[in-house]
Amino acid sequence: MKTEIVSVDNLSTKELGYTQAVAFLNAGETVAFPTETVYGLGAVATNEKAVSKIFGAKGRPQDNPLIVHIAEKEELNAFTANIPKIAQVCMDAFWPGPLTIILPLKPNSLAKNVTAGLDSVGVRMPEHPVALELLRRLKQPVAAPSANRSGKPSPTKAEHVLHDLSGKIPFIVDGGATGIGLESTVLDCTSKIPTILRPGGVTKEMLEKVIGPVNESKSTDNAEAPRAPGMKYAHYAPNAPVYLIDASIxxxxxxxxxxxxxxxxxxxxxxxxFDGIEVDFFFSLGKENQLEDAAHLLYEALRSCDETEADLVLVPIFSKQGVGTAIMNRLEKAANGNWYKI
Structure with missing residues (x-):
């Protein structure tokens, strides 16, 4: 399979890019596209055969559910039921934006492989003009995890997608570099107290200002099906092993x-x-305590390690405050719990 990439930031190819992307999706194919978090690999969420191509291209475990992307709230009526009031409040406050909300699933409304057999589904409305334009033209919900090989750092540029999935998917919509750089926050609104299943750009502090107390979930053990992406498996890792270390020079x-x-x-x-330390390769996450910059740069830094001869990767830890919680979630996954000890 040849993978075609078309920029929609270029006026001469913009219309072609959207038209081809919609045609591929309607034909039951996968298409990679940018969101404000990372690039996603999408398929029409009601087409089981099309969704299966996502798992095949990524090498993704079948019990890892997918997030459904929509452009309008009205689309929820087709595949969700009994939406909790607190979820509506979150939609009003944070959509479009990097917040995925777990909602009760209407039976037989989506492809079974989207939800991994669960009776709930994660939904979000992305805050990216390209993603929203594509979804509005398609007029169908799109299931989309990150557009990378499973377990590797998520893509924040179209060329990252091409590097990982060239020959495995037919089409990439190039909308430039993504903004936030970390995947969306996943909030379970089907539980008694709303629970963060995966931290992201919408922080616990931001949610609690709007809806009151919010719980935080721990990763799922290997015997249990995850309720959201990123809960169960090691993720985001370059080829060389990653080790966390205290943030001390x-x-x-x-x-x-x-x-x-x-x-x-x-x-x-x-x-x-830490730039003055004599390492073989240094990748900056920006100035100290600038957590949004660190989040934006993290995945590209992890990917860049694969272009070096590094035998291992060291990452000083971040404070688990605000978006630092999401950064540490991704780093703990990338390191698979490993800390460097002399």
Missing amino acids: QAVQDAVKSIHSNHEKVALIASEQ
Whole structure:
């Protein structure tokens, strides 16, 4: 399969890009497109055969549910039922935006492989002009996880998608670099107290200002089907193993010295305060305490490690405040729980 990529930021190819994308989706194919978080790999959510192509292209486990993307709230009527009032409040406050809401599923309304057999579905309305334009033209809900090989860092540029999925999908809508850089927050509104299943750009603090107390869920163990993407499996990892380390210049210097004594090369992903440490490869996450910048740069830094000869990757930890919670969620997944110890 040849993978075609067309820019909709270019006036000469804009109409062609949308027309081809809609045609591919209507024909039961997959299409990658940008959202404000990361690039997604979409298929029409009512077409089971089309949705199965997402899992095949990504190498994604079948029990990992997909998020459904819509352009208008009215589309919810076709596949959800008994929407809780608190979910409506969240929609009014945060849609369009990086918030996925888990809602009760109307039976036999979506392809079964979208929800992994669950009686609920995650839905969001993306805040990206390209995604919204595509969804409005298509007039159908689109199931879409991130457009990368399963387990690898999510794509924030069209070329990342092409690198991972060239020859596995037919079409990429190039809408430039994404903004936030981390996947959406997933909020379960079917539980007694709304529960964050995956942290993201809409933080716990932001939610609690609008709806009151919010719980935070821990990752699902391997025996249990996850209720949302990103809960169960190791994710976001480059080829070299990732190790977390205390955010101390001395701790990182000592670690690097130890690694070099073993004749190994190390990549460091960190804020600019660590730039003076003599590592083999350094990838900046911006200025200290600028968490939004760190979130935006994280996946590209993880991907860049694969273009080096690093034997391992060190990442100083972030405070779990605001979007720092989402950053640490992704880093803990990338490291699979590993901490560097001398």
